[in-house]
Amino acid sequence: MRAAHKAKDKPGMPADNPYIQSLKQAGYRLTQARLTVLEVLEAEHGHITSADVLKQVERINPAIGRASVFRTLELFTQLGFIRPTYIHTSVTPTYVMMHGGHHHHVICTECKRFFEFANCGLDVLKANLQRELDVQIRGHLLEFYGVCADCRGPSHAEQKA
Numbered sequence: 001m002r003a004a005h006k007a008k009d010k011p012g013m014p015a016d017n018p019y020i021q022s023l024k025q026a027g028y029r030l031t032q033a034r035l036t037v038l039e040v041l042e043a044e045h046g047h048i049t050s051a052d053v054l055k056q057v058e059r060i061n062p063a064i065g066r067a068s069v070f071r072t073l074e075l076f077t078q079l080g081f082i083r084p085t086y087i088h089t090s091v092t093p094t095y096v097m098m099h100g101g102h103h104h105h106v107i108c109t110e111c112k113r114f115f116e117f118a119n120c121g122l123d124v125l126k127a128n129l130q131r132e133l134d135v136q137i138r139g140h141l142l143e144f145y146g147v148c149a150d151c152r153g154p155s156h157a158e159q160k161a
């Protein structure tokens with residue numbers, strides 16, 4: 001569990017937040033539910049299950065109902081702000097934020113640890129797919145999986161050096 005979120009009257013989101021800008025541009029009102037869910041997602045850097053989003057939203061503003069939290073998560077997924085993943089559990093999705101339209105992981109299948117990386121170098125592939133399939137691509141989620149150095153044990157870690 002992270003440190004308890006301080007209760008606030010208004011979510012402390014800067015007006016120049018890119019997700020807020022996108023919401024406005026797409027013509028969506030900045031409701032308390034949308035601002036609060038966004039605040040929770042950003043505070044956790046987006047690695048958060050829907051159950052934890054519910055819990056934290058309730059702590060910040062109990063007036064926001066479960067249904068509007070789920071509707072907001074669906075809207076944010078549709079707008080490409082977040083994507084559901086199943087990196088922590090297969091029961092409930094873990095949402096990741098699609099910063100700049102993409103998100104990348106290398107996951108250790110043994111200890112479930114994951115590493116983030118920024119540069120995927122997929123621009124050419126994206127351009128080719130757009131052309132071949134005639135789909136306007138908005139983002140991507142990339143996951144590599146394998147076994148990390150710790151899980152392979154010291155003998156393997158030395159071999160690499």
Ligand SMILES: [Zn+2]
Nearest residue numbers: 108111148151
């Ligand atoms: Zn590992």
Ligand SMILES: [Zn+2]
Nearest residue numbers: 096104105116
């Ligand atoms: Zn991530």
Ligand SMILES: [Zn+2]
Nearest residue numbers: 102103120122
């Ligand atoms: Zn990428």
